[in-house]
Amino acid sequence: MSHNNVPGMEASAVSVLKRAVELDNSSRFQEAIVCYQEGIQLLLDVMKVLKDESKKAHYREKIKGYMERAEQIKSHLVREKGEGKYHEQIKIAENATGFSYETLFKPYISEVLTEVWVEDPYIRHTHQLYNFLRFCEMLLKAPCKVKTIHLLTSSDDEGNLSQQTSALTEIKQSLQTHGVTLDIQFSSTIHDREIRFDNGWIVKIGRGLDYYKKPKSRFAVGYCDYDLRQCQETTVDVFHTKHTKTS
Structure with missing residues (x-):
């Protein structure tokens, strides 16, 4: 030095x-x-x-x-x-930057984290599937030992079902090679969006994982680095609970 x-x-x-x-x-x-x-x-x-x-x-x-x-x-x-009173609120402003998944979730990821639940009705279109993959990549790189990721989403009823199914299958197979099990469930009634970590943190994002704006072009700043990508306005609510394991 x-x-x-x-x-x-x-x-x-x-x-x-x-x-x-x-x-x-x-x-x-x-x-x-x-x-x-x-x-x-x-x-x-x-x-x-x-x-x-x-x-x-x-x-x-x-x-x-x-x-x-x-x-x-x-x-x-x-x-x-x-006392079960913990609640923190983060407001992401329209066009704000600096909110990659790494940055947003870092404070809530710890070494004891092994299991994650993602409930988000909109993991369907290509960019949303990539968002979910980026979220999984972030967990793999984070200082934790994630073994299982549960995804609850809704089936794509707009004719892209085969794309959604094949993409999620590929993500599942790829995660398996990294020692992580992806458990995928579909629900036609799911509405709420929340992410739960088995270390007690619950993160609710108004827009779910899909809070980024589309970059101006494929060669615009923010296309690769999500900390530089502009966001849509949304609210993130963070809670902590001692009763975290779900059956």
Whole structure:
């Protein structure tokens, strides 16, 4: 780690911690914790290569403050989860960016996560099937040990049933080679959209997984990187429950 890179590392740490404070002020506590932890780690890395003692002392003080705040939030969350009162709301604005599945779900994925339930009536058209595949890919890359993904969706009654069936079969076979079982069920009455993790988190997105706008073209920014893709306006509600296993 070169000393020349210190300004860049400092800037990263400052921007991540600034984001943590913004999330904290918006009561998006679970997300704030993730940012506090990342920012604190970045500052610790900066301190390892800093020569200036007064700057080190300044950062030590800052880290202490951020750590205390992160601990306070953790205690608050533990209490709320214990009382079954946890509820966090994220509003995604029209044309907002920065909401890839990785970014949105990261705060709720932990090492103990092994089973996921996705209820979304609209995993039918090509782009929706790709959204579901991207969601599965995100879980495979995340720091968890997902073994089973349950999908409950509705059959495509617009003549694309064979495409929906074959695509889901291909996703199922592909996931199997990665040691993950995909259990697919169809319901004609499903309406609600929710994603449940067996570590207690329930995420309800107004538009389900299909909250991205179509890119302007196949070679437009945001076509490949979903953090750069514009979103449609929607609301994400996050709950926590201790009774998570469904029969």
